[in-house]
Amino acid sequence: MFFTKDGKNKLLTIICMALLLLMKSEVKAEVNGEELWLWPLPYDKGITSYHGERDIPVAGASSNHKGIDISAIEGTPIMATKSGDIVPMGYDRRMGNWTVIDHRDGTYSTYQHMQSHEIIKEGFVNKGDIIGYVGRTGNSTGAHLHFEIRIGEVGRAKEFYLMPPVNPLSYEYTNAPPNIIVEKEEPIQRKDNKNSMSKNIYPYPERIIYRNIPMMRGDDIKWVQTALCDLGYILVVDGFFGDISKTMLIQFQRDNNLVANGVCDESTLEKLNELTKTNEVLISQETSDVVSETIGVSKP
Known part of the structure; x- marks a missing residue:
């Protein structure tokens, strides 16, 4: 067989x-x-x-x-x-x-x-x-x-x-073959303890970002994902704007009284930029619940 x-x-x-x-x-x-x-x-x-x-x-x-x-x-x-x-x-x-x-x-x-x-x-x-x-x-x-x-x-x-x-x-x-080299990505280096790494690594988006098929991709999306991570929203910084990125963006928009539609438009970008500059983190209980569900953590 x-x-x-x-x-x-x-x-x-x-x-x-x-x-x-x-x-x-x-x-x-x-x-x-x-x-x-x-x-x-x-x-x-x-x-x-x-x-x-x-x-x-x-x-x-x-x-x-x-x-x-x-x-x-x-x-x-x-x-x-x-x-x-x-x-x-x-x-x-x-x-x-x-x-x-x-x-x-x-x-x-x-x-x-x-x-x-x-x-x-x-x-x-x-x-x-x-x-x-x-x-x-x-x-x-x-x-x-x-x-x-x-x-x-x-x-x-x-x-x-x-x-x-x-x-x-x-x-x-x-038991990987000896010729296999693990290509672990280097962690993003922060200039200090403040959440400003997105400004130093990836380009500021010059387009509206939204969930599409095929998924939108690029370093400007990594900017958005990194900024969300800086503010406590858990997602992978991979440059693909998929379902998890959209979910976290909607929660960010709700937490900051923006139109919660999952579209990263000019007003959303400005708020992300503002909050990551000031290191201000605002996470609602609703966001905490969604994050827990997204990463598979049971709520107490």
Whole structure:
């Protein structure tokens, strides 16, 4: 079942099974109390396409790569990179056989171009469980795993492609191949203890920002997100204006007696600029509740 029906790759199957057993013994690894991610393949040939801008490898592919492509022998088992609720997505002409896992912490992972799904019904999977096999289904130049991580609200797997993607290599993995370099972003440096970092890092927006499909993106959106973070609103500074950014902006507008429509217009920008200059933080109880719900924290 692992590779070919005629059993030509039995040796590789045995090797992969041995590696899987070793990985299973270490899947509970933690750093500072947080569960580490597991590299999704027990054996691979390396990353052939990284996250971000790239040359289009095949007609119909995106030049802005949302994840990473990991080359591997067809039939290599694919493992859940972290525990969570799995949602098999079936078949798509671009992504082939693909599935999504909601990790219940605001992060989602997806696995695409699979030869087949090991799990065909929604349910809970443990970190390290086999969820499918490397294939070349969909719009693919060869056998590989397209692996993505996105940030969103818990329980919204069906809205996966409305969520902002993050670089999978910004996370740490147990048993990652030795050639994998974690590309953690450097923390934004503040000039002092006041919340003024957005003025020093990103350009002030010269346009109206709003939730759109596809999502609006850019460094000016990072300015807005950073300013909101400075004022205590919890969201990811990723340059994509998605649902969470809109939710936090609406709460900011309500807290400051602005039109609460989720549109970052001139008046909203001026207020953000004013408050981050003065380091004034005004958070209502309603905002506190919404923030708690967004990041999955139970209210007392």
